[in-house]
Amino acid sequence: MRISTVTMFEQGVGSLNRQQSQFMDVGQQIASGRRVVNPSDDPQAASQAVSVSQSLAVTQQYTDSRVSARNSLSQEESVLNSVSQAITSAKTLLVQAANGTLSDADRQSVASELEGIYNTMLGQANATDGNGSYLFGGYKDDAPPFVQDASGDVAYIGDSFNREERIDSSRLMPVSDSGDAIFNSVPSGAGYVATAARDSAGDGNVTFSGPNRLDSSLPGYGDDAYQINFLDDSTYEVVTTAPDGTTTTTPAENYTSGQTIELGGGALSITLEGKPDVAGGDSIKVNPADGSDANQDVFASLKSAIDALKVPIDGDPSLKADQQNTIATSMRELDNSLDNVLTTRASVGARLNELDVVDQVSSNRKLSYEQTRSDLVDLDYVEAISEYSLRQVGLQAAQKSFADIQGMSLFDQI
Template sequence: MRISTVTMFEQSVTSLNRQQGDFTNVGQQIASGRRVVNPSDDPQAASQAVGVSQSLSITEQYTDSRVSARNSLSQEESVLNSVSQAISSAKTLLVQAANGTLSDADRQSVASELEGIYSTMLGQANATDGNGSYLFGGSRDDAPPFAQNASGDVNYIGDSSNREQRIDSSRQMPVSDSGDAIFQSVPSGAGYVATAARDVAGDGNVTFSGPSRLDSSAPGYGENAYRIEFVSDSEYQVVTTAPDGSTSTGSVESYTSGESIELGGGALSITLEGTPDAAGGDSIEINPADGSAGNQDVFASLKSAIDVLKAPVDGDPGRQADVENTIATSMRELDNSLDNVLTVRASVGARLNELDVVDQVSSNRMLSYEQTRSDLVDLDYVEAISEYSLRQVGLQAAQKSFADIQGMSLFDQI
């Protein structure tokens, strides 16, 4: 078979170009550090690498979301720490104010300190995060969640929802808590709180201590409310109110100052001291702390204590009894409010711990994704360098072959 000179040249150039292309591809792989430089190099690996890269990008987005969630929760935890310290300081001042030897000026001084704590807590309740959103306003950001009216009462105008943020593909975490759940709530089963009612113009001076829990398994404990009514200055009866609003009145009992009175069939006890004014309507109410009749507003608890400490006593036993009873009620309510704040703070801490755990899991997942992507498209340098040397030898051989072929001619034999 006759092979023309043109055919030899074309085959030599084709071989040279192929060797040059293979050599260049290996050089590109070494320069880029990737085995799959173009999708055509390995279509299947390239398509799988795209899917892995997408998963890696989504995981990185969740990482950024957790950073934002951690910032919000850290700010909330810091504010709740300040609030718990403020409540503890208020309790300390109330213990001081309960001293019967204090003068009106001393009590007014304590009231001034409590007003400072009151203002501080109100400011903390209206705190904002780094984006200008109110920490405890729920989903409302158009106004501070707690507003003080002309009479000094604080009202919550936020909502009860919590802002949530997706921190992982299968977890959506609350990154805030509503203000009513923190400042206007108490833990479930917080016990009972007693309050005294007295005619300001009357002569009664009954004070109470307690109530104390005797048997939490007694029927109606935590549900029934009780009211001690004085039939006369030496007799009383207990009115029990069930959750459905129905009432039952107990028998008339003899009242002795300093003795404990059992309520709810031995569920509770409360100790009364002093002389009641039955004609003035003196009574003691004992309500579940987490019930609708109980005060769960920490601001209302502080305000009632401030108001009673500002009022002059002037040696009036009845007014002194008002001070003692109001302080006792406020102390119990502040105890419950502090427990609630600490419970919420513990929940925030648990969520921060969960973020750390999810971060660790996400870090391991990202390492797995990166390893998978590396296995698909990254270069094995040992194998690539060997291939590079082989392609270089092949290119040199093609070049030498082409040079030898183009020098072959019959005219050289004439």
């Protein structure tokens, strides 16, 4: 068969180009560390790698979201810690203020300290995050959620919603708690709070201690409200109000100072001391702490105690009784408010722990995705280097053979 010079050169150049192309492809794989440099190298693997990369990007987005959620919850937990310490300090001062040996000046001093705690708590309730958003305003986070009027009363103007962030594909986590739920609420089943009402024109000086729980399993406990009405200075009646508004009144009973009265058929008790107004009109209300008509506002509880401590007693037993009763009520309300803050703080801690767990799961998922993508497109260097050496030998052989063939000529035989 006759082979023309043109054919010989075309085949030689084609072989050189093919060998050089394969040699350069392997070199590019080694330089990039990837087996699939272009989609054409392995279309199926390239397509699967794109899908895995998208999953990795989504996983990273959830990771960033958890960082933001953790920052918000950590800031809230820090503020709630300060609030719980403030309430504890206020309770300590109220115990001190209840000491009957204090003078009016001493009680004024305690009231001043309580005002400092009051202002501190108000500042904590209006705390902001690093971006200037208010932590406890719900979705109304562009303005202080708690505002104080000219009389010193505090009102909540935020909403009752909790801001949420999606920390994983199947988990939407609350990253804040509304100030209404923290500062204006108590835990469900918090018990009862007693308040005293005295005829301002009378001379009664009844004080109470309690109420104390005796048997919470009895029907009506936690739902019924009670009111002890003094008919005169030696008799009283108890009015029980059911949740539907139905009232039941007990027959009049004799009263003596220091007497313990059982309510709700033995569900709870309250101890009364002192002398009621001769003409009657004094009363003690015992309401569920989580009822709609009970005071659940921690700022109102503190303010009532501060206002009571500022009133000079001057040896007036009626004023002293009013002050003692107000302090007792405020202390019970602060106990319930502290329980509520601690419950919310525990919830925040649980969410922080959940973030740690989700982070661990996400980290394992991310490693799995990266391994899958590596198996699809990354390079086996041992195999690639062997292939590189082989292609190099092939290229050198093609070059040598082409040089030898193109040097063959009949003219060399003449």
